[in-house]
Amino acid sequence: MGKSPGYHPAPGNFLVFTDIMTDQIEMAELHGQPVLKLQTPDGAVALISLFGAQLLSWTPAGGEDRLYLSPQAVFDGQTAIRGGVPVCFPQFASEGPLPKHGFARNQPWEAVNTRAGKDYAVATLRLTDTPASQALWPHPFAAELSIGIGGGRLDMELEVANTGPSSFAFTAALHTYLKVREVEALRIEGLRGLDYRDATRSDAVHKDTGVSLEIDDEVDRVYYGAPKGLLVREDHRALGIHQENFPDLVVWNPWEQKCAQLPDMPTDGFRRMLCIEAAAVRQPIELAPGADWWGRQTLVAL
Ligand code: TA6
Numbered sequence: 001m002g003k004s005p006g007y008h009p010a011p012g013n014f015l016v017f018t019d020i021m022t023d024q025i026e027m028a029e030l031h032g033q034p035v036l037k038l039q040t041p042d043g044a045v046a047l048i049s050l051f052g053a054q055l056l057s058w059t060p061a062g063g064e065d066r067l068y069l070s071p072q073a074v075f076d077g078q079t080a081i082r083g084g085v086p087v088c089f090p091q092f093a094s095e096g097p098l099p100k101h102g103f104a105r106n107q108p109w110e111a112v113n114t115r116a117g118k119d120y121a122v123a124t125l126r127l128t129d130t131p132a133s134q135a136l137w138p139h140p141f142a143a144e145l146s147i148g149i150g151g152g153r154l155d156m157e158l159e160v161a162n163t164g165p166s167s168f169a170f171t172a173a174l175h176t177y178l179k180v181r182e183v184e185a186l187r188i189e190g191l192r193g194l195d196y197r198d199a200t201r202s203d204a205v206h207k208d209t210g211v212s213l214e215i216d217d218e219v220d221r222v223y224y225g226a227p228k229g230l231l232v233r234e235d236h237r238a239l240g241i242h243q244e245n246f247p248d249l250v251v252w253n254p255w256e257q258k259c260a261q262l263p264d265m266p267t268d269g270f271r272r273m274l275c276i277e278a279a280a281v282r283q284p285i286e287l288a289p290g291a292d293w294w295g296r297q298t299l300v301a302l
Contacts, residue, residue, distance in 0.1 A: 024116035025123060030056060031075035036111055038121040044149040046121075049084070051077050053109040053125040053145040056084040060152040060301035066239060068179035068273035072264045080105045082264040083177045083273070085156060087145055090137055090170035092250075092281045098136055101175070104143060107133070112144070120150035128163070140164030152301040160285075161292035169286045173250060173279035174297045181234055183253060183271050187212035190230035191251075196221040197282075215274065218255035222248055222281050230276065231302075238302040243278035246295035250277035 021027065028037040030047055035056065038046040042061040049056050059065045069083035080086060080101070088101040099106075109125040116122070124146040129139065140163040148155040156174050180186055191208045198204055199220035208223070212233075226249055230241040243249065252275040254262065259270040278297035285293050 022114060022116045022121075024121045025114045031073075033075045033077060036114075036123050036125075038116075038123055038147070038149055040116075040121050040150050041118055042151055044121075044151060046147060046149045046154070048123060048125065048147055049081060050109055050111060050125065052081060052087060052105040052107065053127065054081050054084050054086055054105065055147055055154075055156065056081065058149065058154050058299070060149075060154070063152065063237075063301050066154075066179055066299065066301060068177040068269075070265050070269055070273075072266055072269075074264055077108075078106065079264075082262070085177070086175040087143075087158065088171075088173040088175050088277075088279075089143060089158070089160070090139075090141070090168075090172065092171040092173045092279055095171050095281060095284075102170075102172075103133055103136060109145070120148060122146055122148035137168075139166075139168040141168070154299040155296060156298075157294055157296040159292060159294040160287065162287035162289055165289055167286060167288050169284040171279075171281050171284050172246075172295070173277045173281070174246070174295075175250075175275060175277045176297065176299070178232060178239065178274045178276060180232075180272060180274050181236070183215045183274055186232055186234045186274065187214050188230065188232050188251065188274075188276070189213075190227040191223060191249075194223045194225050194227060194249075196223040196251075213251070215253050218258060219251050219253045221251045222279065223251065224248060224282050226278070232274070232276065240300040240302055241276055242298045242300075244296045244298075245293070246278035246280055246297065247283065248279040248281045250275065250279045250281070252277070 036048045044061045045059045047057040073082040086105040089104040091098040091102040112126045113124040142161045144159045232239045
């Protein structure tokens with residue numbers, strides 16, 4: 001018996017409020033893990049894992065899946081899933097003492113709300129502090145991730161509230177893995193003029209001066225300041241990327257050598273992906289008791 005009508009534990013002890021399901025939003029399974037499946041009448045589809053609130057697949061209306069999910073990703077309900085859109089919170093990468101990219105991507109989130117109409121579907125997932133999170137990071141918090149699809153557009157909005165009695169600071173990212181046909185054949189436009197910190201060159205800060213960025217080696221950069229808009233151009237298609245309230249942007253491709261060290265990526269996996277992440281890294285976000293913050297990343301298939 002559940003705590004309330006429509007409240008049922010899903011496989012793996014995930015909590016799902018089944019009364020928020022609609023004919024456009026339903027529970028499904030992917031590799032044995034519970035996922036929310038969002039659909040719109042125009043044919044857009046998204047799959048969101050309750051583990052990590054991780055968007056694993058997004059197919060815009062009339063298009064093909066635009067997110068990379070490694071064929072060797074591990075779906076054991078504990079290991080971070082390689083691909084889709086991991087939520088890095090409350091720490092980006094190794095910017096502090098927590099496990100890399102924080103703990104949110106390794107936690108079961110609750111599906112708490114859904115909305116759907118003739119041209120959109122939205123689901124909201126929620127994560128709050130637990131004794132385990134408190135042991136790592138002693139702060140009461142509530143994080144919500146809302147994922148909305150419709151037509152050629154995907155919106156992901158992360159909201160964080162401080163529900164405790166003292167201030168805290170965090171870094172975060174929506175670590176979006178784009179699926180690409182051949183990473184060496186694409187170009188990224190919109191970064192010109194921004195300073196970036198280059199992890200492949202001892203974190204030295206440089207200015208991007210190129211008309212476009214092409215990827216033909218390892219790239220691991222935190223751009224300081226969000227571009228007004230970003231375009232990832234491939235021969236046969238393009239993707240527009242916009243972010244709001246996330247002050248930084250990360251571009252990552254592990255290239256051959258680092259990719260070979262990732263047990264959950266095929267050796268040529270780096271050719272099929274490019275991470276473009278909406279992030280808050282350089283200046284941690286500070287939240288006073290009762291305060292909240294939100295940041296959004298939007299993808300538009302062109
Ligand atoms: O966002 C870029 C980055 O911090 C890289 O340095 C790279 O390590 C990547 O994230 C993936 O991290 P992960 O812990 O998922 O292997």
